[in-house]
Every structure is written in structure tokens, then in C-alpha cells.
Amino acid sequence: xxxxxxxxxxxxxxxxxxxxxxxxxxxxxxxxxxxxxxxxxxxxxxxxxxxxxxxxxxxxxxxxxxxxxxxxxxxxxxxxxxxxxxxxxxxxxxxxxxxxxxxxxxxxxxxxxxxxxxxxxxxxxxxxxxxxxxxxxxxxxxxxxxxxxxxxxxxxxxxxxxxxxxxxxxxxxxxxxxxxxxxxxxxxxx
Numbered sequence: 001x002x003x004x005x006x007x008x009x010x011x012x013x014x015x016x017x018x019x020x021x022x023x024x025x026x027x028x029x030x031x032x033x034x035x036x037x038x039x040x041x042x043x044x045x046x047x048x049x050x051x052x053x054x055x056x057x058x059x060x061x062x063x064x065x066x067x068x069x070x071x072x073x074x075x076x077x078x079x080x081x082x083x084x085x086x087x088x089x090x091x092x093x094x095x096x097x098x099x100x101x102x103x104x105x106x107x108x109x110x111x112x113x114x115x116x117x118x119x120x121x122x123x124x125x126x127x128x129x130x131x132x133x134x135x136x137x138x139x140x141x142x143x144x145x146x147x148x149x150x151x152x153x154x155x156x157x158x159x160x161x162x163x164x165x166x167x168x169x170x171x172x173x174x175x176x177x178x179x180x181x182x183x184x185x186x187x188x189x190x
Contacts, residue, residue, distance in 0.1 A: 004038040013039070013046045018069045019076075065119075065135050066147045071104060082150070086163075088176030095183040100150035107144045109165055109175040111137045116168040117144060117175060124160050134168045154185040 008016075008029060015021055016029045033040045075081055079101040084094050087108045096103050111117070117137050121130040137144060144165065163178040 002037070004036050006032075007036075008032060008039045008042070010042070010046070013043050015069060017043065017046050018073045020069045020072070063148050063152065064146070065132055066104070066145050068106075068141070068143060068145060071145060071147070074102065080150075081147075084180065086176075086178040086180075088178065091179040091181055093181045093183065096150045096153040096185050098187075100153075102147050103150055103153045104145050104147040105163065105178070105180060107146065107163065107165055107176060107178055108142055109144070111142055111175070114167045114175070118166050118168050118172075119144065119146065120164045120166075121146075122162040122164070129161070153182075156182055156184060158182060158184040 012029065016026065021029060033043060071081060071083070080099050082094075082096060082100045082103045083106055084092050084104070085106045085108065086092050094103070094105075107119070109117075114137055116134045118134065119130075119132040120128055123129050132146075135144065146163075159182055161180040161182060163176075163180065164174065165176045165178070167173045167175060
């Protein structure tokens with residue numbers, strides 16, 4: 001296989017595979033893929049990973065930080081997603097319903113000049129339930145999405161979760177603080 005002079009980025013291949021490219025971008029990417037065995041092989045590996053990801057989703061095992069493009073893909077594939085959008089300072093009531101496959105919190109913040117962030121999820125007793133370190137972000141998007149399988153969320157008691165988003169690295173500036181006021185799932189009501 002001859003090395004590619006201008007390889008497509010992993011991000012571009014993923015966006016193409018997720019069908020999130022414009023018609024012009026799609027045409028350009030496909031022209032490159034038909035002429036470049038190296039990038040075509042990388043796309044095949046990306047698609048293989050995607051199929052494995054779909055299987056994890058179907059098993060209810062996807063948990064963590066996900067891209068908005070992946071959420072769109074899951075919805076297109078028929079998964080039911082309950083999405084809560086939060087801006088810094090927001091307190092949002094949330095719950096999960098019987099038909100939900102996933103619950104996601106879309107955290108909006110100003111990521112200008114920030115390459116990666118950390119997210120801390122804190123329980124009412126101030127214990128840390130979950131931490132995500134050095135999550136890459138795009139200043140243009142201004143959104144970070146945390147997703148959990150609905151089956152996991154159905155096990156949560158009613159509680160107030162505090163989410164703190166900070167820039168990663170030495171500075172650790174707070175970019176946003178959010179509150180999810182979770183009501184426990186009641187099987188009798190659904």
C-alpha cells in the first residue's frame with residue numbers, strides 16, 4: 001500500500017462515517033477514499049469500531065463522554081434518548097422513563113482557548129461519584145455531553161447531583177457549575 005500524501009484526519013473519517021458531512025464534503029472525502037487505499041483502510045477500521053460501539057449501545061453499556069454527532073447517530077438508529085441541556089448555573093429537574101435507552105446531560109460552556117476539560121460529578125454528601133479528566137473539547141461547539149444507559153439511571157435514588165466543569169491542566173479554571181435534580185424512577189408510574 002502506497003503511503004497517503006494528504007491523509008484524512010481521524011475526526012474527518014468519523015464525521016463521514018456518522019453521516020454528518022455536507023454534500024460537498026462527502027463528495028471530496030469519497031473521491032479521496034476511492035483513490036487512497038490507506039485512508040479507505042482507516043475508514044474500514046473506523047466503521048468496525050462503530051459497529052462494535054453500536055453493539056455496546058444495544059447492550060446498554062455505553063457510558064461517558066460522547067459527541068453530539070454520536071447522539072444524533074444513536075437517535076437515527078432508533079435509540080430513545082432523554083437529553084437535558086444545561087448552561088452554567090442551571091438547576092434542571094431530570095428523571096428517566098420506561099422507553100428511554102440513554103440519558104444525557106449536554107453541558108454548555110465557553111471553551112474559547114480551552115483544549116481539554118475535566119468534569120466532576122458530586123453527590124449530595126460532597127462525595128465524588130465520577131470524574132472525567134482531560135476530555136478534548138472544541139471551542140466552536142461549546143458543548144460537552146455526558147451519557148449513561150437508562151438502565152443504570154433507573155437504579156439511582158432521588159438526589160441532587162452537582163457537576164463542575166473545569167479547564168484541564170495547571171490553571172483549572174471553573175467553566176461551569178450545573179445541578180441535576182434527579183427524581184428516582186417509579187416503575188408503578190410507567
